[in-house]
Amino acid sequence: MNLNVLLNxxxxxxxxxxxxxxxxxxxxxxxxxxxxxxxxILSKSKEMNPxxxxxxxxxxxxxxxxxxxxxxxxxxxxxxxxxxxCSDKHHHHLICKGCGKTEVIDFCPLKSLIQxxxxxxxxxxxxxxxxxxxxKDCEYNKKQP
Amino acid sequence: MNLNVLLNxxxxxxxxxxxxxxxxxxxxxxxxxxxxxxxxILSKSKEMNPxxxxxxxxxxxxxxxxxxxxxxxxxxxxxxxxxxxCSDKHHHHLICKGCGKTEVIDFCPLKSLIQxxxxxxxxxxxxxxxxxxxxKDCEYNKKQP
DNA sequence: ATGAAATTGCAAGTTACTTGCAATAAGAAA
DNA sequence: TTTCTTATTGCAAGTAACTTGCAATTTCAT
Ligand SMILES: [Mn+2]
Ligand SMILES: [Mn+2]
Ligand SMILES: [Zn+2]
Ligand SMILES: [Zn+2]
Numbered sequence: 001m002n003l004n005v006l007l008n009x010x011x012x013x014x015x016x017x018x019x020x021x022x023x024x025x026x027x028x029x030x031x032x033x034x035x036x037x038x039x040x041i042l043s044k045s046k047e048m049n050p051x052x053x054x055x056x057x058x059x060x061x062x063x064x065x066x067x068x069x070x071x072x073x074x075x076x077x078x079x080x081x082x083x084x085x086c087s088d089k090h091h092h093h094l095i096c097k098g099c100g101k102t103e104v105i106d107f108c109p110l111k112s113l114i115q116x117x118x119x120x121x122x123x124x125x126x127x128x129x130x131x132x133x134x135x136k137d138c139e140y141n142k143k144q145p
Numbered sequence: 146m147n148l149n150v151l152l153n154x155x156x157x158x159x160x161x162x163x164x165x166x167x168x169x170x171x172x173x174x175x176x177x178x179x180x181x182x183x184x185x186i187l188s189k190s191k192e193m194n195p196x197x198x199x200x201x202x203x204x205x206x207x208x209x210x211x212x213x214x215x216x217x218x219x220x221x222x223x224x225x226x227x228x229x230x231c232s233d234k235h236h237h238h239l240i241c242k243g244c245g246k247t248e249v250i251d252f253c254p255l256k257s258l259i260q261x262x263x264x265x266x267x268x269x270x271x272x273x274x275x276x277x278x279x280x281k282d283c284e285y286n287k288k289q290p
Numbered sequence: 291a292t293g294a295a296a297t298t299g300c301a302a303g304t305t306a307c308t309t310g311c312a313a314t315a316a317g318a319a320a
Numbered sequence: 321t322t323t324c325t326t327a328t329t330g331c332a333a334g335t336a337a338c339t340t341g342c343a344a345t346t347t348c349a350t
Contacts, residue, residue, distance in 0.1 A: 016296055016347050038337080053299050058338065074219045078307085079337080094267050103265055109254045113276060120248055121281040122239050129274045131258060136266040161316050161327055183306080198330050203307065223338085224306080297346070304339070314329070320322085 001084050003029055006069065013067060023049045024060045028084050035073055035081035035100040073130065092129045098138030105131070146229050148174055151214065158212060168194045169205045173229050180218055180226035180245040218275065237274045243283030250276070 006025050007017050015021075027036075027044045038057060045052040061082060064070040071085045073095065086104060094103040110127060117124040151170050152162050160166075172181075172189045183202060190197040206227060209215040216230045218240065231249060239248040255272060262269040 014296080018297065018346070020298075051299085055300080055339080056298060059297080074223065078219065078223070078225075080223075094262060094265065094269075096267070097270070103267065105258060105261065109257060110276075111254075113250060113254055116250065117239060117276065117278065120239065121284075122241070122248065122276075122278055123280075123284050124239070124276055124278040125242070126277040127275065128277075130272065131255075131262065131267075131269055132271040132273075133262065133267055133269040135268075139266075139268050159327080163315070163328065165329075196330085200308080200331080201329060204328080292350085294349095295347085298344085300342095300344105302340085305337090306335100307337105308335070309333085311331095312329105313331105314327105316327075317325095319324085 001029065001032060001069075001086070006084075009067060009069065010063070015063060019049055020045075020052050020056050021060055023052060024057055028064075028082070032084045032086065033101055033103075035071075035083050035095065035102060037079055037081055041082070092131070094131045094133065094135075096135040096138055097132050098134050098141070101135050101137075103135075105129075146174065146177060146214075146231075151229075154212060154214065155208070160208060164194055165190070165197050165201050166205055168197060169202055173209075173227070177229045177231065178246055178248075180216075180228050180240065180247060182224055182226055186227070237276070239276045239278065239280075241280040241283055242277050243279050243286070246280050246282075248280075250274075 003022065003025055006029070007022070010021070011017065023045045024041065026048065027041050030044075038054075038061070041061075042052065042054055042057050045057065061070060064084075065072065069085055071083050071093075073081045075081055081100060083102065089106070090108060092105040092108065094105060096102070108129070110129070113127075114124060148167065148170055151174070152167070155166070156162065168190045169186065171193065172186050175189075183199075183206070186206075187197065187199055187202050190202065206215060209229075210217065214230055216228050216238075218226045220226055226245060228247065234251070235253060237250040237253065239250060241247070253274070255274070258272075259269060
């Protein structure tokens, strides 16, 4: 997903293109394989445009989320991590606990669970499968202190 | 899991039995099929012992979590929901978005994903599978407004 | 160029939780 | 039962992560 595609999707929904918005989106585009915190988004945005403001970052994230352009994970410590949604097709992720890098899992292993839900009269509407661990690089760094 | 078993596990770890602790645990025991908020835990505890304090609730939850006696889900709105852990054996849950009721899924459908992780040199350490939807009762209430 | 509508920065507010500390309670040891 | 160490508690203040109101600024269709 590149910057102009995103700006066009926003435009199509009545949102205007601003310097701050472009910078925030550029940070997300540059990190589209990694879950990053708002703090990181803000500080990287400030590198490109020092006057970028925290409220602006939050308000832009809110818009992206509303348009389903954002993938969001709430970490165990309660911090929220974000990245651009990588595809419209239903999928899951491998998530590195070291660096936040993600890899796509493009199938969903839930067939028998859907059957189970039916048996329990449970109307299944959503599911979340997240696999955590360490990517090759982070595993290597752990062993080489 | 009943109150005395819990108190004994705490005692075995150097924690004392107090009125407040007993009440908080009793609330959790009485809701051991349901994810509930801290607010709920506090207000129900206050019904049984009006002087129960918020800090005390949080500090007791912290202890239960450290001893792996607690299951915790962070909801989309950022609020944290708790229930007693229901078994030591690895398992997952169906979680009702209406009332927080949970049902156990006692198998784990992740075999092919573990294989996939190996291929990607990803050291898989944890996974989370949560299925959300509506239980029979909540579904019925939705249709009868 | 104009003007309506979106956006922004700032400061103040909120919520969910955490922490320091002095007072109290538990329960093992004497 | 009394003593005494240690855990626990309540309170109040603090923190972190957002959220909101509002006036000033910017965007961009006309
Ligand atoms: Mn994705
Ligand atoms: Mn369980
Ligand atoms: Zn990594
Ligand atoms: Zn329900």
